[in-house]
Amino acid sequence: MFNAEDYVLLYRETPLDTLRKAVECRDAACLIWPHYRDMRCNGGVGRGRVKWKGRDQFVHVVVCEILNGPRPPGYHASHSCHNGAGGCVNGSHLEWLPSEQNLALNRGRPTKDKKLNPVAVKEIRAMHACGLFSHGEIGRRFGVSKSAIRSVLSGHNWGWVE
Numbered sequence: 001m002f003n004a005e006d007y008v009l010l011y012r013e014t015p016l017d018t019l020r021k022a023v024e025c026r027d028a029a030c031l032i033w034p035h036y037r038d039m040r041c042n043g044g045v046g047r048g049r050v051k052w053k054g055r056d057q058f059v060h061v062v063v064c065e066i067l068n069g070p071r072p073p074g075y076h077a078s079h080s081c082h083n084g085a086g087g088c089v090n091g092s093h094l095e096w097l098p099s100e101q102n103l104a105l106n107r108g109r110p111t112k113d114k115k116l117n118p119v120a121v122k123e124i125r126a127m128h129a130c131g132l133f134s135h136g137e138i139g140r141r142f143g144v145s146k147s148a149i150r151s152v153l154s155g156h157n158w159g160w161v162e
């Protein structure tokens with residue numbers, strides 16, 4: 001006799017299936033972790049947890065590591081959708097940001113001293129590559145000094161942004 005419950009159990013998406021989906025996801029919509037969620041976090045409905053490489057970890061951190069390399073010191077996995085506490089694990093919504101900047105973004109305003117972010121860094125590189133702008137001009141566009149632009153272009157700062 002066919003047992004429907006066993007069938008569901010047998011074919012249910014496992015945490016690793018969803019993890020793979022999250023890494024490959026390019027959707028604008030959030031991908032909400034359907035498995036175990038940590039309800040204590042940030043007063044939200046909970047961030048996803050997964051057992052990965054033998055450790056119980058936050059799913060969004062694991063996804064960010066797989067896509068963007070190891071977490072640079074002082075950085076957080078930041079959700080561009082601001083839906084971390086809501087359980088989003090969509091890899092295309094995640095990037096490493098300096099923790100201060102991440103907190104500022106979550107409050108909806110940039111900090112004074114952290115004017116750059118990975119998107120700005122890519123724009124700076126593109127502006128430089130086209131050869132039409134001086135370091136000073138690029139700096140004025142982003143509200144930072146010439147030397148800040150130089151350290152971005154040399155990879156001294158933000159070198160981990162691909």
Ligand SMILES: [Zn+2]
Nearest residue numbers: 030081088093
């Ligand atoms: Zn999201």
